[in-house]
Amino acid sequence: MQEKQAIKSSPLLEVSHLAVHFPVNGKGLFKRQVGSVRAVEDVSFSISHGETFGLVGESGCGKTTLGHAILQLHDLVGGKVLFDGQDLGKLSKKELRTARKDIQLIFQDPYSSLDQRMTVEQIVGEPFMIHKTCGKKERREKVLELLDVVGMPSYTLDRYASEFSGGQRQRIGIARALALRPKFIICDEPVSALDVSIQSQVLNLIMDLQKEFNLTYLFIAHGLSVVKHVSDNIGVMYLGRLVEISAKKQLYANPLHPYTEALLSAAPIPDPTVERSRIVLRGDVPSPIKMRTGCSFKFRCKYAEEMGDICKEKLPELVEIMEGHHVACHRYDGQAGNHLGKV
């Protein structure tokens, strides 16, 4: 009895200490493994029912890998993914297939995500074909229904995906993702490949669908401006680690991590008269292959110098500073013995 209640009140998705490494092979005859890319390192967060969790960070920081790792598309080095109380990592291949019905992906690239040799009916109906849930006639009806939901007219049914524009293709992709009635959808930069004029249409569609189908989203984006529109909570990722998690309002009003500050200052403001103080990050993202001690942001952080050695020596942990506001920075975790740390 108690257990049941615990499950009910627990979040839909719980990721704890997730780590994904990719092997780096040498050039020798036997291509020995010489190291590994630490794409995702010790990432923990949770998403509750009906929530949209925005995940931001620059290209190559591991956002997409994290999304795929939740779906168990990569071998995890460590950590686990609890979805609806079920540990996805412990499922057999067959069980995983069934579990994945509840988690679907919306892709960034609307061109490569649709098979160009298939008609719209085949693309959107593919999930039904894979799971053999219904006959041909019923499938057609369901596909029509889905197309209607995403705002595609019914005469597009027999057209090939290549006949549509990016925005329309993205709608087809969304219809496909909805087909199995998932509870959770990972939106992997769903609008970043689209024209600005189409972006808001697709974003609004995604948000409308959330209400209609009671969906939970992990919304991945590389800038804070898109995420601001859709998310409830936001996680900021840098070099494979989550450096800040917070409610949206809190994050925009009071960004704590220096990387979040820089990201925020880079978001365009649609008013040419506003004078902005941009925080321009120095240097490049360090290589994720080398194992380093200390904070991963130390090379580019404007506070690193005044903070002294602690940033070079010790990895800051993600600590809850305020209700629902987590940050991984020595300025706030009280260990620096620095008065700057008080918020």
Place this chain on the structure above:
Amino acid sequence: MVWLDNKDVVWYKKKGVPKLLAGAVIVGLIVLIVLLSIVWTPYDPNLPNVSDRLLPPLSTGHNGQSYYLLGTDQLGRDNLSRVMAGGQVSVLIAFLAVLLSVVMGAVLGVMCGYFGKTLDNIVGMFVEIQHSIPMLLIIVMVLTLFGSSTVVLAVGLSLSEWLSIFRQTRAKTLVERKKDYTLAARVMGAGDGWIVFRHLIPNVMASIIVYGTLLIGTTILAEAGLSFLGLGVQRPYATWGRMISDGQTYMATGWWVSVFPALAVALLVIGVNFLGDGLRAKLKME
């Protein structure tokens, strides 16, 4: 929203049709004539008739009855009958060799491209080794080991040709495998079989069919070359390649002996290439 006109759709589907049609007509005609030669030729293509040696085209034989449309060769055999019958070997070998190499190359190519790792490394190693041995050497080796029959020739030629199909299929599969739609299928719950048969093979196959068709032309030429070198199917059976090589000696006195089989080869290769080009234009949906 602006939708494509039906007109546009029909237009691009029509692209390549003239070539496709021309190719199909040429190839179809040649294949028909060659098939006909199995049951009927004007004269026995292998029966010498010394009194009618090296007669030019459109001439009547010594007995006043035989009429040689394309003349006769150095042994008085009817050139037309020999060109028709010679096609049997050339066409059969070409189609058989291409079929074999497409099946071998495409199956291994898709498997290596999709599953990668150990299988890819092992097959890749064999491919590299075979690639370092000249094609002619392989064929000569196969022919001396197993004797030169039609089947052995086809196998020998396919052994040298499957590499290119394999490489192309593998490369194409690698590209397609990386595309998000395979990932989408996996997330939807599809297994390897579904992804390979429903997505990868249809996407890869179009270019393989086109390439295979073009390969028929190359194979016909290769077979002709082998026959020319005396490595083809043994005498007295006619093949286009050997007819060309035999007729060479009589070029000054009887050009028709080698020119007509050469024309047949050229026509078939052109037809097949038209077919391949047309298919490429038609199958390209992008």
